[in-house]
Amino acid sequence: MRDVEISTRTLVHGMVRHDATVDAGELYAVAAELGMSDQQVRLCVGRLVREGSFSQEGRGRGAVLRVTADAWPSFAPAVEFVRHAFRQDRGLAPWDGTWHLVAFAVPESARAARDGLRETILRLGGAPVQGGLYVSANAWEDLVEARARELGVADGVTYALSRDLRVGGERDPRALAAALWPLDDVAARHRRLAAVAKPRLVRLGAPEELSRTELLTVAIELASEFTRAMDPDPLLPPELLPSPWPGAQARDLLARCWSHLLRRDGPAGPAVLFRLYADVVREVAPPV
Known part of the structure; x- marks a missing residue:
């Protein structure tokens, strides 16, 4: 048994070359090395093509898969x-003792945008402090603001910096990090x-x-x-x-x-x- 579990989708994504293509012959060869069957690969490729993230030229091991223009940005x-x-x-990147705080208030009518912003904040390493308030030890304001503008909710986001963060009675930075993340x-x-x-x-x-x-x-x-x-x-x-x-x-x-x-x-x-x-x-x- 191999010590790494890899899904067929992860395999296909990982095989994408710099020209946005996947050589099906190499894909099937690596899949076999990982213990995957040809049928597993075929089914996965079919799903990816139907989803619109790949197009396929040719058939079987002689095929070439190509990432579609809409899906390509997600591969970087x-x-x-x-x-x-x-x-x-x-x-080379010492902490200056500053906590970076972001809070947002987005109405229920914009739930999708609110969820998208929350997902971005969490993906950037933010930790929830309490309802709608998140903290990071890194400067993330530009990234959060850019996403908020994409989602059309920039006016509902507040940013703050603090060198004295307390959650409950705790203010020790290491203890806070252990509690929040x-x-x-x-x-x-x-x-x-x-x-x-x-x-x-x-x-x-x-x-x-x-x-x-x-x-x-x-x-x-x-x-x-x-x-x-x-x-x-x-x-x-x-x-x-x-x-x-x-x-x-x-x-x-x-x-x-x-x-x-x-x-x-x-x-x-x-x-x-x-x-x-x-x-x-x-x-x-x-x-x-």
């Missing part, structure tokens, strides 16, 4: 968030990422040649586990986290894996992910 990962995480790990769950996800990255780092660093399918499989496994770890991570500064923090170790291991993938084969990794992250990897990982 948040590179700046990854860069910020690595900067924090290296002590699910740090145990975030730490567990990073420990899992580290456990997945370690054996793959050994494999990538060994002198034995790996086939393109094997390299793609490793890349997909790492990308999937990295996404699973980073999605709920509020990217709190080290000053607010337990020490040692498993996120820093996991990202260091992952960067080393990325470096090996970039060295072994330029286009071997899922290009949308690895080409966009390449600059970050070169900044943070030692040469291999």
Whole structure:
């Protein structure tokens, strides 16, 4: 049994190349390496085409899937968030002690916009303090405001900064962070990422040649586990986290894996992910 659970949808998304296409032959080869059947892949591709996120040219293993124009923006990962995480790990983004607060009051008649704004705030690492009030340790005002304007609710959003946040009677920053964010769950996800990255780092660093399918499989496994770890991570500064923090170790291991993938084969990794992250990897990982 493999140590990484990957859905067929995640696999297809991870195989998207820099030209917005997926080679079906490579897709089926990697799927087999991951223990997926051809039928699973066919059904998933059919769903994605019906949803309108992909078009298909040709049939079977000779087909080419192409991301549609409407779906393409969603395939660009948040590179700046990854860069910020690595900067924090290296002590290059120290916390200045400022809490960034956002509150919103959106009427029931605009429920969809309200839900969309809340989803964005949570995705940016905001923690709910109480009804309609959220806090972050990072400067997020521009990102929240941009989303609020997209949704047409910018007039209902309030921003504030504080160096003296108290929730109930608690004002110690580390204690507040532990109370407001699910740090145990975030730490567990990073420990899992580290456990997945370690054996793959050994494999990538060994002198034995790996086939393109094997390299793609490793890349997909790492990308999937990295996404699973980073999605709920509020990217709190080290000053607010337990020490040692498993996120820093996991990202260091992952960067080393990325470096090996970039060295072994330029286009071997899922290009949308690895080409966009390449600059970050070169900044943070030692040469291999």
